[in-house]
Amino acid sequence: MKIKTIKYYNKALDWRLNPVDFTNSFSNLTLLVGVSGVGKTQIIKSILNLNRIANGEPWNGVQWDITFETLDRVEFRWKGEFESKGLAGEIRDVNDEEPKIRIINEYLYKQGNELAKRNNDKIEFKNQTTPKLSPFKSLVDILSEEEDIAPIKESFDKIIQLDPENRIYTVTTALLNQFENSSLETIQKINQPGLIKLALVYKYFPDVFQKIKKRFIDIFTQVEDIKLEPERPGNLPISFENLLNEFLFIKIKEKGINKWISQPNISSGMFKSLMQISGLYLSPEDSVILIDEFENSLGVNCIDVLTEDLLAQNRNLQFIITSHHPYIINNIGMEHWKIVTRRGGVVTVKNAKDFNLGKSRHQAFIQLLNLEAYSEGIAVE
Secondary structure (H helix, E strand, C coil): CEEEEEEEEECCCCEEEEEEECCCCCCCEEEEECCCCCCHHHHHHHHHHHHHHHCCCCCCCEEEEEEEECCCCCEEEEEEEECCCCCCCCCCCCCCCCCCCCEEEEEEEECCEEEEEEECCEEEECCEECCCCCCCCCHHHHCCCCCCCHHHHHHHCCEEECCCCCCCCCCEHHHHHCCCCCCHHHHHHCCCCHHHHHHHHHHHCHHHHHHHHHHHHHHCCCEEEEEEECCCCCCCCHHHHHHCCCECEEEEEECCCCCCEEHHHCCHHHHHHHHHHHHHHHCCCCEEEEECCCCCCCCHHHHHHHHHHHHHCCCCEEEEEEECCHHHHHHCCHHHEEEEEEECCEEEEEEHHHHCCCCCHHHHHHHHHCCHHHHCCEECC
């Protein structure tokens, strides 16, 4: 999936994203830059919300319009609108039953031709009226088994937010055994946290794990080895002691130190770097990778190598990352920048060239820092 354009409006929050065009990006890497609070994280959340809507979740007061392209260069457009009930986010009733937020209208297009449409309770698919279907779930979810709709659902399932701080202890030997005869492609496609995918390649694809480990050691030269194994008695709370052989944990060995560093004690920067490197290798082909606040917990040594990896990766991955950190902005060419500004609840995204920034990276960076649209990116009415 390659997102080409997106427009998004949350009536419940009174937050609007004006149309963003990703087609003129220099590569598959887009860096959203702007001051804190301007709306960069909300853009990431908007894309994630579309993933949830595609999987059958209602989203109160949301209106969207997104155009994207699949790996085989088929273009789809999906737009729609949920009714607004005055509160933000997903609503469920007191009995936790199906949320009662109806879709007002919805349209699906393939190569510019209408595939399906919905107006209130009437749904047409390929110009044929369908039996009455759920008014609360998207057509992408309801018709996901149809040959023409399946690629849309598959595309939205490839929207991935790297969650590098997720240290949950859910890598179990029982889960790993389920994938004993799986291909690397299957492991890349499973809907599991990066930590679990890393454990799977550690066990079944050691050559891939070695590439990840080598790249990690390029950043942290004091490290000499990484492994995943059960924890020893005494290293976990008593409540976990009876599960020692069921759970696997990342462990790091540093030069000159006999003891291995166990997962809970690995530094935040190390853990985040390992998860981001893993994401480059273990995300399925044709994914959209979202990284919010790329600089969080990363030292300069991490930023350099990870930025290089993002720019140099040769897989069919689209990266949309956010940052307001001068070091990162200065180290990613302005051809990748999209400058985010906000007036009230309306967010606008523009290319660096729209501001006639200098031709050299350093000159463009200095001009960006002095640009009123950047330094004073939040305006009020």
